[in-house]
Amino acid sequence: MPPRLQPVDPVYLKGLRAHVREELRRAIIAGELPSGAVLNERQMAEQLGVSTTPLKEALRQLEAEGLVVAEPRRGIRVTFDAEQAEEMALARAALESMIARMAASRIDDEGVARLAAIVSKMAEATAASATDDLIKLNELFHDAIHEISRCSYLQRILVGQRVYVHTARQFILSDAEERGRALREHCTIYEALARRDSDAAEREMRDHVVRSARQHVKAAFENRGQPQTAPQAVRATKEHNS
Structure with missing residues (x-):
């Protein structure tokens, strides 16, 4: 089942990067984006209603916080568990x-x-x-x-x-x-x-x-049980790249 990422409200446009970062952080800490999921940036950007630029910046900050990690030729993987x-x-x-x-x-x-x-x-x-x-x-x-x-x-x-x-x-x-x-x-x-x-x-x-x-x-x-596969919106990018 896809995580419920909320589209960005126009009121947040001034702080777009911060809002995207907060929404992704919330989904990870709430267990909606499970540990091991490889994030599909294009699909996530569409869900959030933003371009990939603020999304990439948000993911870099989340990596610094230890919630995700960038893996060569694979993408961004959730590590928080x-x-x-x-x-x-x-x-x-x-x-x-x-x-x-x-x-x-x-x-x-x-x-x-x-x-x-x-x-x-x-x-x-x-x-x-x-x-x-x-x-x-x-x-x-x-x-x-x-x-x-x-x-x-x-x-x-x-x-x-x-x-x-x-x-x-x-x-x-x-x-x-x-x-x-x-x-x-x-x-x-x-x-x-x-x-x-x-x-x-x-x-x-x-x-x-x-x-x-x-x-x-x-x-x-x-209680949720972490799924073995990533939700649809964050399906492993190897599917996207194959």
Whole structure:
């Protein structure tokens, strides 16, 4: 079954390259473009409603992110899979949990109030099924903890994962049950930070990141089962070249 790549809306023309890159990244991380698929650039450009120029540029950037690889005489192959997703999540869990630990030891009353306000808005967004707002608040919550921790070095290491994390959040928070679980976990993290409990903050953050990542892997890869052949729109280019 072909992946559901969305045609480019005219409003995005100014940022065409970025939009194409984001749509392809979303399809890869959501498991719609499976690991091992060799992408047919012409067909994908037609689906997206763009020329091959912004598509090629987007694919070069995705290669730099480790999601695809260019192979001589074969084309662009998707390399992102469940194993890579889990590996990235474990690395993020180690960093985020240490940041949470440091934040618990450095947070002041103003920081507690700041996180409380974000969690309150997250509860409202969850109740309203406002997924886009919830994604923004989710990122705001983690960014606030980063700032409170003052762990600038650890934050710099995490920068390379921000794009992946944002896209994975878009995918898993589209599920109502997952939104509820995420809210409960963020509340638990907040409570540990408000108590200045470093051990609990570290543990709850690690458990949250690992669990949500495993949910992403399960939904994007295991439940779907990665097809043995690429979808029609990304059929192996050897067929095109034969």
